[in-house]
Structure formats: C-alpha cells, structure tokens
Amino acid sequence: MSLGVRLEGVSVGFGRGGRGAPVVAGVDAEFAEGSFTALLGPSGCGKSTLLNAVAGFVRPTAGGVTVGGAPVTGPGPDRGVVFQQYALFPWLSARGNVEFALKRLGLPRSERRRRALDALAEVGLAEGAEKRPGELSGGMQQRVALARALAAEPEVLLMDEPFGALDPLTRGRMQELLTGLWRRAGTTVLFVTHDLDEALALAQRVLVLGGSPGRVLADHPVPAGGPDPGLRARVAAHLGA
Incomplete structure (x- = not known):
C-alpha cells in the first residue's frame, strides 16, 4: 500500500x-x-x-x-522516517527498539512483537532480534532503524x-x-x-x-x-x- x-x-x-x-x-x-x-x-x-x-x-x-x-x-x-543516525535505545534489544516505536499505534503487545519480528526478518536480522545495539555493527543498527520504520507499515x-x-x-x-x-x-x-x-x-x-x-x-x-x-x-x- x-x-x-x-x-x-x-x-x-x-x-x-x-x-x-x-x-x-x-x-x-x-x-x-x-x-x-x-x-x-x-x-x-x-x-x-x-x-x-x-x-x-x-x-x-x-x-x-x-x-x-x-x-x-x-x-x-x-509516514515512516529513517535518519542517518540510528537513534536506538542502547538498553533495549533490536526487537525492543522496534516494539517501542509501535506503542504509539495502540497495538496489543502480541501484535507489536509479531510486527517487530516480521520486520527484523524482512531486513535480515531475525537472528539478531535479542541483541542490543552495542552488539551490532553499524550496518545492522541501520537495519534495525529500517525495520522500526517498516513495522508501522507506512x-x-x-x-x-x-x-x-x-x-x-x-x-x-x-x-x-x-x-x-x-x-x-x-x-x-x-x-x-x-x-x-x-x-x-x-x-x-x-x-x-x-x-x-x-x-x-x-x-x-x-x-x-x-x-x-x-x-x-x-x-x-x-x-x-
């Protein structure tokens, strides 16, 4: 869409x-x-x-x-936005960062988790879903930022x-x-x-x-x-x- x-x-x-x-x-x-x-x-x-x-x-x-x-x-x-700076919360996992961005949509927790995992899989980070930003390379962190934008289905x-x-x-x-x-x-x-x-x-x-x-x-x-x-x-x- x-x-x-x-x-x-x-x-x-x-x-x-x-x-x-x-x-x-x-x-x-x-x-x-x-x-x-x-x-x-x-x-x-x-x-x-x-x-x-x-x-x-x-x-x-x-x-x-x-x-x-x-x-x-x-x-x-x-409208989803992806910046040059990843702007990820360092204390949250990749999945947690994506889920956090979905809270504004008022989705139930189970739907937020499903969307977050689906988006991370879409950008090739299914296996890194529970890693924190400090454990990810720059390219992987930008994938998380992209997944965060895509999970809201803009x-x-x-x-x-x-x-x-x-x-x-x-x-x-x-x-x-x-x-x-x-x-x-x-x-x-x-x-x-x-x-x-x-x-x-x-x-x-x-x-x-x-x-x-x-x-x-x-x-x-x-x-x-x-x-x-x-x-x-x-x-x-x-x-x-």
Whole structure:
C-alpha cells in the first residue's frame, strides 16, 4: 500500500515565526504512489528540510504538503522516517527498539512483537532480534532503524541520507536491501542524498535541488534499465549550476 505526495509552493523559513531567511522557497513537486525518488543536492540546499515538511516535523511558512490528498499538519503513522543516525535505545534489544516505536499505534503487545519480528526478518536480522545495539555493527543498527520504520507499515518511507555513515561495502549491501524491500512493498520512497551515484543506482527519478534558498533545479527520470551514458553527466551539470 502506498500514497502519493504533493508539494505546492512550499517555502520554509526558520527563526521566530518562520520569518528568517527561507531555507527552501516555492518548491512544487509531485511523487506518484509507489515511486522511488531521490532528492539530490549539496549540503544546505534544503533537501532535509523538505523531507521534514513531508514528515510533519516542520510546517511550511508558505504553500502546503499533502499525502494521499490529505494536508500534512504533523507526524503520522502513514509516514515512516529513517535518519542517518540510528537513534536506538542502547538498553533495549533490536526487537525492543522496534516494539517501542509501535506503542504509539495502540497495538496489543502480541501484535507489536509479531510486527517487530516480521520486520527484523524482512531486513535480515531475525537472528539478531535479542541483541542490543552495542552488539551490532553499524550496518545492522541501520537495519534495525529500517525495520522500526517498516513495522508501522507506512505508505510513505522518508529516508534522510540513511547510509551516509556506512563503509562502502556495507552501504552497497544496504542499497540492495532497500531496493528489494521497495519492490516487494511498493511503498512511496523519498530518499535524500548528496551522492550522485547513489541517487542514480536507487531511484526511478532524481530531483536536483540547489541554490539559497533551495529550489528545484532539474527533474530527471532514470530509465528502468538503469541510467543511460549521458544521464550522469546531465545530472552532474545541474549539480554544478
């Protein structure tokens, strides 16, 4: 199950009452149900701010965000979020961390446990369910964070540079895992990255952001068979704009 996402004239400013200099300004974009889109751009261009607006963590100072046609007014279980930092409770097991995140849904304990174990199995951590974060590698901890988001069965998965702190080998494995999960679940994915190769390897579409305040510089579809020889050069040219 998945929902579409729409940004209409979205601007976000910080400071008192949001009256500070805007971080992003006038962003229009639409993401179809079940699509996988990379938000690509340098640090400071507003990628994470837009993701946080979709998540409901920040409110636009102008424009609006809808998910499945409904206005976003705050966080909700229809949207799962995975950050670069794992943010796991060190005193809880992998299963306990996933279960804890499900408490907000009001599920009975037996259902929370079932969902947690199913999600950990889905990310290849069934045998590590009772281990604490300190007993897990960085890649395994990020799998727990991904399982935590998936266990709530969100229609939209928001990912903010989730693999940026991982070594190249682990990062590649996590990218393969994510691609497989997305193909099976059909969840709408928005994936923030500043890595051009990662964006082209994972996404169906690459939205290039840049400038100050941030804005959409280019919108590139990625062919089903993978990027054509000239696509990387075209995207890179927009990154350098």
